[in-house]
Amino acid sequence: MPTWSLRCSACDAPAALERAGLCGECGQPLFARYDTVSRDTALSMRWDMWRYAPFLPLLDGEIPVSLGEGLTPMIEAPALADAIGVRRLWIKDEAQNPTGSFKARGMSAAVTRAKGQGVPGIVVPTAGNAGAALAAYGAAAGLPVRVYAPRTTPRPILDTIEAMGAELIRIDGHIGDAGKLTLAFAAESGYFPISTLREPYRVEGMKTMGFEMAEQLGWRVPDVVVYPTGGGEGTVGIWKALQELAAGGWIDAGRIQPQYVVAQAAGCAPIARAYHAGADRAEPWIDPVTYASGLRVPSPLGDRLVLRILRETQGVADVASEESIREWTRRLATETGIDAAPEDGCALAVLRDAVADGRVQASAEVVVFNTGAGASYRA
Numbered sequence: 001m002p003t004w005s006l007r008c009s010a011c012d013a014p015a016a017l018e019r020a021g022l023c024g025e026c027g028q029p030l031f032a033r034y035d036t037v038s039r040d041t042a043l044s045m046r047w048d049m050w051r052y053a054p055f056l057p058l059l060d061g062e063i064p065v066s067l068g069e070g071l072t073p074m075i076e077a078p079a080l081a082d083a084i085g086v087r088r089l090w091i092k093d094e095a096q097n098p099t100g101s102f103k104a105r106g107m108s109a110a111v112t113r114a115k116g117q118g119v120p121g122i123v124v125p126t127a128g129n130a131g132a133a134l135a136a137y138g139a140a141a142g143l144p145v146r147v148y149a150p151r152t153t154p155r156p157i158l159d160t161i162e163a164m165g166a167e168l169i170r171i172d173g174h175i176g177d178a179g180k181l182t183l184a185f186a187a188e189s190g191y192f193p194i195s196t197l198r199e200p201y202r203v204e205g206m207k208t209m210g211f212e213m214a215e216q217l218g219w220r221v222p223d224v225v226v227y228p229t230g231g232g233e234g235t236v237g238i239w240k241a242l243q244e245l246a247a248g249g250w251i252d253a254g255r256i257q258p259q260y261v262v263a264q265a266a267g268c269a270p271i272a273r274a275y276h277a278g279a280d281r282a283e284p285w286i287d288p289v290t291y292a293s294g295l296r297v298p299s300p301l302g303d304r305l306v307l308r309i310l311r312e313t314q315g316v317a318d319v320a321s322e323e324s325i326r327e328w329t330r331r332l333a334t335e336t337g338i339d340a341a342p343e344d345g346c347a348l349a350v351l352r353d354a355v356a357d358g359r360v361q362a363s364a365e366v367v368v369f370n371t372g373a374g375a376s377y378r379a
């Protein structure tokens with residue numbers, strides 16, 4: 001097992017591993033830091049995301065809380081590549097995870113750590129899929145779960161949360177409001193809050209998307225990664241994975257990071273707005289509205305990290321209208337057979353515009369993340 005510790009992603013102050021939240025010094029997200037893992041380190045024999053255990057926050061002898069998350073296919077889509085105007089395009093199909101989204105990866109890591117520290121229960125605010133994933137992993141760990149979700153969350157996702165035995169609190173308002181209720185409940189009950197980037201281990205699970213992408217391409221990085229970004233955990237996870245692979249010499253140090261394309265909905269785009277303004281943090285978005293519920297995150301805690309990633313990779317952050325989100329969700333499904341979530345229609349719409357005006361090169365090899373299952377949105 002590698003040794004690892006927790007440090008602030010911004011000021012590098014050290015932090016305790018147990019019941020970890022934000023940095024006690026500056027309030028920014030904490031990151032797990034590992035001793036460099038070299039390429040002759042054997043990957044685990046497991047056939048789920050814990051295959052990358054040498055890079056994950058596991059204690060000696062600990063068995064992860066797992067439902068077979070990760071190791072999702074990367075499906076090449078030549079017709080879509082032609083339609084959008086890039087050389088090659090793959091869809092990394094995260095819909096094939098337990099409970100139908102990449103949130104499973106984060107919850108597998110976070111619930112493993114929460115169980116390891118003996119918490120009485122776990123609680124999360126969600127725009128939908130994080131709640132469904134936590135409900136499932138809580139059940140797997142034998143821990144009680146409470147979920148705060150907007151009433152407007154797609155019905156199939158709310159049904160999944162309840163089917164897994166979690167206590168579902170439907171709220172008027174958005175995920176930011178759910179976040180406040182989560183923290184108040186955690187303070188009174190002792191339940192451990194597992195909110196995006198407020199808790200440092202979810203992003204560790206998200207990292208495995210980056211490991212898999214590199215491995216599926218033969219241990220190299222694509223030119224461009226397109227991610228529909230809400231709280232920022234998926235984007236930050238992929239970036240962190242590639243930093244760690246490069247540090248250990250797993251990928252060519254000449255080319256560590258792709259150009260990141262952050263896709264947001266026109267009705268909730270705090271990061272795209274801040275990037276265009278040249279800001280290093282995002283102002284809260286008032287009255288977030290979009291059918292792509294995973295993108296309805298008005299005050300993302302990962303704002304500084306995502307904006308830094310965009311600056312460092314000459315990235316693109318842009319928005320798509322509800323109409324073009326629907327159009328590209330339909331095209332993704334009908335032209336590839338992949339069960340596309342609206343978030344990923346958003347990703348394709350933003351990519352298409354960025355290629356059309358030259359911000360993404362036509363010669364690029366592109367990986368687009370289908371972060372969730374369309375089935376979760378069909379009421």
Ligand SMILES: *Cc1c(COP(=O)(O)O)cnc(C)c1O
Binds near residue numbers: 372
């Ligand atoms: C959560 C979610 C997103 C946004 O991911 P972040 O890591 O919060 O940026 C995108 N798509 C779907 C389907 C989601 O569930």
